[in-house]
Amino acid sequence: MAQETLDEQTEDLSSLLRKAALTAVALMTAVVLTVVAVRCSQAADPYVHQVLSLEGNGSRGEAIFKMNCAVCHGLEATGEVGPKLLGVSDHKTKVGLIKQVISGQTPPMPQFQPEPQDMADLLIYLKQL
Numbered sequence: 001m002a003q004e005t006l007d008e009q010t011e012d013l014s015s016l017l018r019k020a021a022l023t024a025v026a027l028m029t030a031v032v033l034t035v036v037a038v039r040c041s042q043a044a045d046p047y048v049h050q051v052l053s054l055e056g057n058g059s060r061g062e063a064i065f066k067m068n069c070a071v072c073h074g075l076e077a078t079g080e081v082g083p084k085l086l087g088v089s090d091h092k093t094k095v096g097l098i099k100q101v102i103s104g105q106t107p108p109m110p111q112f113q114p115e116p117q118d119m120a121d122l123l124i125y126l127k128q129l
C-alpha cells in the first residue's frame with residue numbers, strides 16, 4: 001500500500017512538472033511571437049520602410065542633428081535636457097530610433113517627423129556616435 005502511494009505521488013509530481021514545462025514553453029512562444037509581430041508591424045509603417053530604403057549621409061545627419069537635436073542632447077550628443085546619445089545605436093534598432101524621434105511619446109522631446117532622407121541621414125550620424 002505504501003508503494004502505491006509513493007508511485008501515485010511520483011506520477012502526480014511528474015504530471016505537474018510536465019504541465020509546468022508546457023506552460024513555460026507556451027509563455028516563451030507567446031513572448032517571441034509578440035516581439036516578432038511588433039517588429040513586423042513597425043517595419044511595415046510606410047514612413048519607416050521608406051527611411052530604411054534610403055542611404056544616409058553622415059555629414060548631412062550631423063548638420064540635421066545640430067539644427068534640431070543639439071539644443072537638448074548637446075552638440076556632442078553628451079546630454080543636456082535630453083539623454084546622451086553616444087552609442088545609442090548599440091542598444092536601439094533603426095526602427096526603434098525612428099519611432100523614438102517621430103512619436104513624441106517621451107516628453108519633453110517633441111513629435112518630429114523629418115523628411116525620409118533627413119531621417120536616413122540622421123540615423124547614419126547617430127550610428128557614428
